[in-house]
Amino acid sequence: MNRRQFFRWPRPESLTTLKRGVGRKRSGNGANPYYNGPVSDHFDGRMFFNPDGVEPGSFADLLRWQFGSRRAKWPKDYPSPYRQAVPRTRVTGSGITVTMVGHATLLIQTQALNFLTDPVWSARASPFSFAGPKRVNRPGIDLDDLPPVDHVLLTHNHYDHLDLATLGKIVEKHNSNIITPLGNDRIIRKSLPHARLTTGDWGDVVELDNVNVHVEPVHHWSARGFRDRRMALWAAFLLETPDHRIYHIGDTGYHSGRNYAALREKHGPVDLAILPVGAYEPRWFMKGQHQNPEEAVLGHLALAAKSSIGHHWGTFQLTNEEIDAPIVALEEARKKYGIAEDTFMAMRPGQIWQA
Numbered sequence: 001m002n003r004r005q006f007f008r009w010p011r012p013e014s015l016t017t018l019k020r021g022v023g024r025k026r027s028g029n030g031a032n033p034y035y036n037g038p039v040s041d042h043f044d045g046r047m048f049f050n051p052d053g054v055e056p057g058s059f060a061d062l063l064r065w066q067f068g069s070r071r072a073k074w075p076k077d078y079p080s081p082y083r084q085a086v087p088r089t090r091v092t093g094s095g096i097t098v099t100m101v102g103h104a105t106l107l108i109q110t111q112a113l114n115f116l117t118d119p120v121w122s123a124r125a126s127p128f129s130f131a132g133p134k135r136v137n138r139p140g141i142d143l144d145d146l147p148p149v150d151h152v153l154l155t156h157n158h159y160d161h162l163d164l165a166t167l168g169k170i171v172e173k174h175n176s177n178i179i180t181p182l183g184n185d186r187i188i189r190k191s192l193p194h195a196r197l198t199t200g201d202w203g204d205v206v207e208l209d210n211v212n213v214h215v216e217p218v219h220h221w222s223a224r225g226f227r228d229r230r231m232a233l234w235a236a237f238l239l240e241t242p243d244h245r246i247y248h249i250g251d252t253g254y255h256s257g258r259n260y261a262a263l264r265e266k267h268g269p270v271d272l273a274i275l276p277v278g279a280y281e282p283r284w285f286m287k288g289q290h291q292n293p294e295e296a297v298l299g300h301l302a303l304a305a306k307s308s309i310g311h312h313w314g315t316f317q318l319t320n321e322e323i324d325a326p327i328v329a330l331e332e333a334r335k336k337y338g339i340a341e342d343t344f345m346a347m348r349p350g351q352i353w354q355a
Contacts, residue, residue, distance in 0.1 A: 031046045032047070032183070033186065034182075034184070034186040034228070034231050035186065035231065035233070042202060042217070042233075043233075047229070047231055048182075048183075048232070048233045048234075049230060050217075050219050050220075050221075050255075056221045056230075057288075061285060070320065072321055072323070072325075074136060074323045075136065075323065076136065077136055077137070078137050078314060079138075080348040080349040082140065082348055082351045083350050084138065084139070084350050085140055085141050085145075085352055086141070087107055087141060087145070087147050088109070088147065089147045089148070090109065090112045090113075091111075093112075094241070094242070094244065095109075095354070095355070096244060096246065097109040097354050098272070098274070098353040098354075099140060099351070099352050100309075100349055100350065100352075101119070101139045101141050101349060102120070102135070102138075102140055103125070104117060104118040104251070104312050105117060105119050105121075106248075106309075108246065108248070108274075110211070111241050112209075113151065113208065114148060114149050114150050114151070115150065115152075115239070116146070116152050117153045117237075118161040118162070119152060120160060120161070121139050121163070121165075121169070122135075125159050125316045125318070127159060127224070127225075133317055133318055134316070134317075135316060136315060136317070136323070137315055140348070140350035146170075146173075146174070148174055149174040149176040150174075151176060151208070151213075152177070152178045152179065152180075154167075154178055154179065154184060154188075155234060155249070155250030156222050156233075156234035156250060156251065157183075157184050157223070157224055159224070160316055161250050162187065164187075164188070164191045167192060168191065171192055171195045176196070177196045177197070177198060178195055178196065178197050179199075179200065179213055180197065180198075180199055181199065181233035181234060181235040182200070182233040183231060183232030183233055184199070184232045185197045185199045187224065200235070201215065201233065203215065210241060210242060212239075213238070213239055214238040214240060215236075215237060216235060216237065216238055216259075217259060218236045218249055218259060219255040219259060219289075221234065234250075236249040236250070236252070236259075238267055244355075245268065245269075245270040245272075246271065246272045246274070247263065247272070247274065247303065248274040249273075249274065249275055249276060250312075251289065251290060252289075253288045253290060253291055254287075254298070257298055260299040260302035260303050263303065264302060269305065269306070270303050271305070271306050272305065272307050272308070273299070273303050273307070274311060275291075275296045275308055275310060276290065276296065276312035276313075277293045277310035277312060277329075278311075278313025278318075278319075279312060279313070280292040280293075280319060281321040282319075282320055292329065293326050293329035294329065294332075294336070296308070298337075300339070300344055301337060307342075307343055308343065308344040309344075310344065310345065310347065311346075311347060313326040313346060314346075326346055330344065
């Protein structure tokens with residue numbers, strides 16, 4: 001699933017501190033199967049939305065894209081030049097290690113905690129095992145080689161980010177706490193009734209040992225099918241440690257850089273930004289939901305990020321561009337804005353970034 005939306009920064013008075021396992025009182029609105037709660041500047045009582053943003057493309061737009069534009073042919077196999085990684089059990093203190101698994105799945109290790117983003121080990125990013133975008137390279141970490149996964153950062157419910165089959169295996173082995181925006185807990189709980197879950201609204205904070213996880217807005221949307229559009233929230237996460245700020249976005253449209261500017265104003269410059277750089281063509285359809293590499297570079301600059309990592313490319317074909325187009329476009333954007341290659345790299349499965 002791939003169509004997105006927009007928003008404005010949440011009001012300061014809406015910020016809340018969440019503790020693990022603490023729920024949120026819900027109102028009785030049966031029209032939304034995932035979340036019932038008070039109206040806010042990004043929830044109308046039934047659906048979530050991006051204030052001052054744009055609606056996701058219509059079904060007619062989807063048909064126009066699918067049948068009216070040329071789709072690049074990806075290879076069946078696009079192996080990474082890196083071996084499958086076997087990560088350390090823990091990274092203590094102020095060190096940061098990020099290992100790329102594939103697409104939007106990364107292992108972030110810092111402060112003796114292990115965070116896994118949007119875990120997908122399945123062969124397809126799809127509700128079906130026989131159809132849908134198929135993986136063209138193996139995961140950069142074997143599932144059995146994962147260190148203890150303390151927390152899963154789940155940004156939204158599209159199938160290339162919320163893979164219940166993978167999540168079930170991780171919960172069974174690691175008993176991980178899943179941190180996710182409002183409404184996604186209902187989706188997960190239906191399949192994984194014993195999963196530990198912490199939900200947050202935009203502006204909420206999840207307090208962990210030495211790390212605060214801030215739930216922040218992005219310009220996107222959500223759906224698992226045709227009848228639940230925008231009924232669960234989408235978000236980014238900022239990991240605030242005593243030494244660093246690590247900002248992770250699963251999916252976003254650029255939206256004139258508003259969200260990047262607001263994030264920097266609220267939290268200050270970030271040490272590491274993990275930003276999507278793929279699945280962006282055709283622009284007439286994808287612009288509101290997926291930024292392109294140049295927009296990701298502009299986001300890197302707006303955040304005053306010391307380093308950035310590019311993801312969300314080269315594993316599942318979701319859109320029209322060639323498989324290596326994001327790395328070519330990212331190189332062009334780096335040159336255009338005078339950014340060194342090692343300052344903003346598009347990572348491949350098994351590749352490791354350290355600081």
